[in-house]
Amino acid sequence: MSQASSDSNLDVVSLVENVNRRRIGQYALVIFFLGFFFIPLETGIMTALKTNEGVARSLPFAPPTGETFTLSNLQFALERLSRSFVNSLLMAIPATILNVLLASMAAYGLTMVSWRGQIGMLSLFLVGVFVPYQAVLVPLSRFWNNIFPLADLLEPTFAVIPLLQGYHSQLVPLIITHVAYGIPICTILFRSYYKGLPNSLVEAAKIDGASITKIYRRIVLPISKPMFGVVFIYQFTQIYNEFLFSFTLIAGSNADAAPVTLLLPAVGASTSGIDYGIRMSAAFLAALPTILLYVAFAEEFAKGLRTESG
């Protein structure tokens, strides 16, 4: 830089201008895309806070003014959604915990211990990541409804457990389904982490004569703590957001056991059309748990996505 300036001032001036112009353009684009990704969300929030009249009269992205500001949409949506919130959490939390544990075990068995044919077994897991759920929908509904009606069998037991209702038994088949189909992706996430660990850790323990179980409990579990967090956040988001399984296994949005995603499209709908104020409020309430998780753990979430692709 200093050399260039001693050669000719004119060049430096044009260079600086050039760089500045490019920089400004670059930042303008960055800000444009901030708008691109944020406007649908912003429009939704603003609409959620407006009265019906406000929604009809004002611009969709404009903030509500004194008269058109209201919290009644949110209140109404919360009342409609509160039971399904409980259902969603009762479904997503146990399913995620089971999922993460089983996947960590599978990944351990498939990476840290080596045997012939491992790649073949791993491929069977990998295919499971990509199978479109439509391809198992018909069997799924037949299995849980006609062949093995677990929900009906469990209903009497659930009714006597405090805090739980009879209809919560319908969540059990749903949880098992989520765990089964979540295992492949979570296994791959754990595997990419275990593959990156130094080999020497396990080798040393092996030479000391530690058993496979001991190595898992004493060495692998403690060091994979951060990955447990990543996979938990990723998988909780997936299960909480999932729609198709609930749609298949729980009879309609009117059902008592309906999770949030199943109920949401019914909130604020009437014969005369959609009440967008209420609908947007409901959408944001429904998204709130994952948004909060995302805001708090954005880095971990991104990490989960990155390892998924690698």
Place this chain on the structure above:
Amino acid sequence: MATQETTESTTVPTEEVVDWQTKLRYFLNSDFVRSSPYWGIPFVLMGIAVYGGIGYNVLISLTDFSGISSPTYTDLDFEMYRTAFANEAFREAAINNLILLVAFTTVSLILGLFLAILLDHGIRYKDKIQTVYLLPMALSFVVTAQLWRWMYNQESGFLNVVVTGLGFEPIDWLGNPEIALASVIFALVWQFSGYAMVVYLAGLQSIPRDQFEAAKVDGASTLRTYLRIIVPQLKESSVSAAVVLMVFALKAFTFLYSLVGQYRPPNGTDILATLMVRQAFKFGKWAYSAAIATMLLLLALSVIAPYLVYQHRQGSL
């Protein structure tokens, strides 16, 4: 690798002493058996769900099952597949599915690459900005469908406010069959291009910085440097991002279903998944919908199989 060699040398005894008892003892002591509780339990659960489910689905697709009592497995044939191919609605859904798959993946990749390069170039608060770009990805299809239904609203949605503000006629984004699919793809790109960006950012970070410097010394422009030197090195990122995006595209059912409304014939946006669910849950044609689902699975496998082979060849499996 090292572990494999040591286990093999201990498990394979010298040839003279091999009788079946020692063989069995060695087998039961092998790492395969001892580690099997770890991968075996998850595998059984997942295997029944995935492979058992697929098998049962194919079986049902060969029957005439229509929801009443139970399917009869005595006369199996491919009639449902023939019906599907003869059906105009099925062909249209299949074509829409392919358009969605290709257009969504291509646009998301290009936009994702562009965003990654934009952010990778000494932008301040890069991590924070990246977080905002990726935010839609954390939302459920059901939620984003509500947001875009409002954005696309014909009277007072955001897009038409802009369009009329510019002095044009309002556009029926989702009602006009000619542009409805494009509107859907646009919304999906909004949700998932951040994903492609994250993958590309990771890829860009693995490229040594001095390559930029070297290209600059050679007098190459930034654009040229990227097109000729950097982008070709991102091949692996592109492949893995493309595969995952395609899988998202194949799962777009939930988005369409929530956007268009329950079982309503989607206006030029019917894809195999929506067609399948309508046939099953609305009309009770379970065998027919199972046949559609099988073809959807074949479509997915035709994307995944080459990817798995590629990964295997690269040695990154």
